Amino acid sequence: MSVIPEQRVPNSYRTGPDERGHFGLYGGRFVAETLMPLVLELEQAYADARADPSFQVELDDLLAHYGGRPSPLYFAERLTEHLREVSAASGRQGGAKIYFKRDELNHTGSHKINNCLGQIQLARRMGKKRIIAETGAGQHGVAVATVAARFGLPCVVYMGATDIKRQRPNVFRMKLLGAEVRPVTSGSGTLKDAMNDALRDWVANVHDTFYIIGTVAGPHPYPAMVRDFQSVIGRETREQMIEREGRLPDTLVACIGGGSNAMGLFHTFLDDRAVAIYGVEAAGYGLDVPNGHAASMSGGAPGVLHGNRTYLLQNDDGQILEGHSISAGLDYPGVGPEHSWLKDSGRVNYVAVTDKEALDAFQLCTRLEGIIPALEPAHALAYVKKLAPTLPRDNLLVMNLCGRGDKDIFAVAEHLHMEM
Amino acid sequence: MTRIDKRFVELKRQGRAGLVTFITAGDPDYATSLALLRGLPAAGADIIELGMPFSDPMADGPAIQASSQRALKAGQTMRKTLAMVKAFREKDDATPIVLMGYYNPIYVYPVDGFLKDAVAAGVDGLIVVDVPPEEDVELCLPSLKAGLNFIRLATPTTDARRLPQVLANTSGFVYYVSIAGITGTVAPDLADVRAHVGRIKTKTSLPIAVGFGVKAPEQVRAIAEYAQGVVVGSALVSAIARSLDAEGKATRATVTGVLGLVGQLAGGLRQPAAAAAS
Numbered sequence: 001m002s003v004i005p006e007q008r009v010p011n012s013y014r015t016g017p018d019e020r021g022h023f024g025l026y027g028g029r030f031v032a033e034t035l036m037p038l039v040l041e042l043e044q045a046y047a048d049a050r051a052d053p054s055f056q057v058e059l060d061d062l063l064a065h066y067g068g069r070p071s072p073l074y075f076a077e078r079l080t081e082h083l084r085e086v087s088a089a090s091g092r093q094g095g096a097k098i099y100f101k102r103d104e105l106n107h108t109g110s111h112k113i114n115n116c117l118g119q120i121q122l123a124r125r126m127g128k129k130r131i132i133a134e135t136g137a138g139q140h141g142v143a144v145a146t147v148a149a150r151f152g153l154p155c156v157v158y159m160g161a162t163d164i165k166r167q168r169p170n171v172f173r174m175k176l177l178g179a180e181v182r183p184v185t186s187g188s189g190t191l192k193d194a195m196n197d198a199l200r201d202w203v204a205n206v207h208d209t210f211y212i213i214g215t216v217a218g219p220h221p222y223p224a225m226v227r228d229f230q231s232v233i234g235r236e237t238r239e240q241m242i243e244r245e246g247r248l249p250d251t252l253v254a255c256i257g258g259g260s261n262a263m264g265l266f267h268t269f270l271d272d273r274a275v276a277i278y279g280v281e282a283a284g285y286g287l288d289v290p291n292g293h294a295a296s297m298s299g300g301a302p303g304v305l306h307g308n309r310t311y312l313l314q315n316d317d318g319q320i321l322e323g324h325s326i327s328a329g330l331d332y333p334g335v336g337p338e339h340s341w342l343k344d345s346g347r348v349n350y351v352a353v354t355d356k357e358a359l360d361a362f363q364l365c366t367r368l369e370g371i372i373p374a375l376e377p378a379h380a381l382a383y384v385k386k387l388a389p390t391l392p393r394d395n396l397l398v399m400n401l402c403g404r405g406d407k408d409i410f411a412v413a414e415h416l417h418m419e420m
Numbered sequence: 421m422t423r424i425d426k427r428f429v430e431l432k433r434q435g436r437a438g439l440v441t442f443i444t445a446g447d448p449d450y451a452t453s454l455a456l457l458r459g460l461p462a463a464g465a466d467i468i469e470l471g472m473p474f475s476d477p478m479a480d481g482p483a484i485q486a487s488s489q490r491a492l493k494a495g496q497t498m499r500k501t502l503a504m505v506k507a508f509r510e511k512d513d514a515t516p517i518v519l520m521g522y523y524n525p526i527y528v529y530p531v532d533g534f535l536k537d538a539v540a541a542g543v544d545g546l547i548v549v550d551v552p553p554e555e556d557v558e559l560c561l562p563s564l565k566a567g568l569n570f571i572r573l574a575t576p577t578t579d580a581r582r583l584p585q586v587l588a589n590t591s592g593f594v595y596y597v598s599i600a601g602i603t604g605t606v607a608p609d610l611a612d613v614r615a616h617v618g619r620i621k622t623k624t625s626l627p628i629a630v631g632f633g634v635k636a637p638e639q640v641r642a643i644a645e646y647a648q649g650v651v652v653g654s655a656l657v658s659a660i661a662r663s664l665d666a667e668g669k670a671t672r673a674t675v676t677g678v679l680g681l682v683g684q685l686a687g688g689l690r691q692p693a694a695a696a697a698s
């Protein structure tokens with residue numbers, strides 16, 4: 001796959017992190033001493049892999065023939081029409097031209113496989129014999145269990161007990177794939193607690209274990225490494241849009257849990273200053289409801305958790321809050337450090353939509369486009385519903401449809417009071 | 421010289437290793453925790469590690485996680501932890517207190533204010549698990565400047581190449597983590613620990629304390645043969661947990677039970693010295 005060269009401007013948004021893993025104030029390596037040598041070893045191994053052309057060749061082959069890439073860039077015609085009508089009804093003649101980047105069509109049903117294929121290749125290069133991971137919605141867990149099965153490595157996935165209940169189909173898929181799913185009951189039994197337990201496992205099994213983190217968080221080099229593995233989304237988008245429309249997109253929209261699908265789409269475009277970029281956080285019951293949302297940037301403050309400094313949901317005493325979102329993949333109390341830096345620098349606009357708005361968008365997408373989205377990208381879509389009618393008709397908007405909604409149908413049925 | 425330095429000089433004079441006890445501030449409630457803290461020196465604690473509770477104690481096993489949760493549930497905050505140290509200092513100006521925990525509650529305090537208040541309260545040193553030497557400018561260097569000891573953890577994964585970096589800005593003592601793992605889970609391999617401590621000793625003149633997984637008086641005695649301090653934590657907070665009533669409230673057995681256990685552990689350290697003296 002050829003990559004269209006990107007222009008470099010001197011004052012670039014794409015040079016981070018520095019050699020200590022910092023994106024400005026954010027990022028870093030805030031881990032216990034036991035893990036520090038491992039984190040340094042991983043950094044070295046990743047640098048070596050990047051310098052080795054065969055690593056990328058093998059990864060590209062897996063992404064294409066196992067993962068199903070490239071994913072299509074699809075013109076969402078009926079949604080576009082619908083939002084143009086909404087625009088007209090409000091007296092404007094706008095309505096952006098909406099494209100979906102169809103990463104829900106990947107093997108395992110979300111963008112998570114892009115990163116997992118990259119990390120499992122690295123684990124194999126490093127001679128690691130055992131894979132661990134954390135998961136929230138279970139999409140990352142399924143992707144990890146999948147690549148572990150594919151390469152014959154034993155795999156343990158930590159998952160919050162609360163999440164196990166609301167994402168049952170994914171729990172079953174992981175088990176079918178041969179992974180051991182360990183329920184996490186500490187704390188609130190959600191994603192952050194699963195990450196704590198995965199880190200505890202790693203500390204206790206340093207010699208043979210590779211920890212596949214599922215988002216652009218954790219200690220350096222994870223945020224940069226996961227970003228690099230996910231950036232295939234943005235590279236393809238750039239190429240596909242130029243092919244279809246002869247130019248770059250004007251607007252990008254993606255949902256933010258830890259921020260990996262968003263960073264994957266955004267990163268390639270950060271120095272194309274004319275491209276407006278929106279990251280959509282989960283506002284849950286509303287940003288004004290204490291501990292009722294998962295919008296760490298819109299409603300949190302900088303702090304240190306899980307190996308890096310970033311915006312966090314926390315109280316005045318520095319205790320981490322549980323947060324809430326209808327979407328198990330978004331209710332993480334932190335966000336990748338590079339997003340925190342992009343927020344402060346003003347390059348990316350971070351906004352938030354509520355559970356209800358996401359649920360409405362979920363239904364709209366299903367009915368208008370015949371695509372059942374995951375509840376996570378339904379948040380991105382909910383913002384597109386608001387944004388697109390305000391934009392001119394020639395505005396090319398790309399939304400990352402990063403996961404499919406099969407895993408969410410039980411939860412949605414419950415919220416909509418529908419019989420299955 | 422900080423109280424920590426003085427205490428190790430005194431221990432050396434007595435010809436024995438010190439008992440370092442860990443409890444979490446505010447576990448199971450402020451008043452009980454303060455009573456425990458005040459009782460520790462007489463029960464046999466030579467140095468006190470006081471845990472600053474955190475919602476996400478990633479380096480800790482179930483016992484200390486639960487202890488942190490109990491303290492937070494009972495309303496413990498960083499300000500209350502510092503107030504506890506201050507209250508302790510009113511009656512004891514000799515026993516060193518080391519605050520141990522995670523960076524975030526210090527970071528949001530924020531760092532400058534925390535260091536000022538900690539020094540004023542009578543804190544002697546800090547152990548902050550998730551700030552490695554790579555991030556020294558954050559907290560380690562400011563702590564040293566404020567006059568506090570910054571005690572670093574060396575672990576089984578700290579190899580010879582890395583050890584100098586770990587020791588560089590460490591003061592007070594070196595804390596050797598006896599297992600690659602979280603607190604209170606597996607028992608350390610004592611022969612292994614001895615070899616590691618021996619290696620660290622060739623690189624520093626600081627006292628070395630050994631902890632993580634130490635529970636029984638025999639382990640304490642064995643480690644005391646070659647280390648200057650032995651740290652016991654999970655065993656003490658587990659004793660707190662066992663003493664609570666069905667609602668999780670302290671009982672009359674809480675303070676006496678925990679201090680009794682400290683007495684047993686300390687006995688193992690004092691016997692050989694006493695025997696030698698007689």
Ligand SMILES: Cc1ncc(COP(=O)(O)O)c(C=O)c1O
Nearest residue numbers: 139257258259260261329376403
């Ligand atoms: C489909 C989908 N989208 C998004 C997310 C959120 O993660 P990130 O923000 O890293 O893309 C998840 C996480 O589970 C997910 O499953």
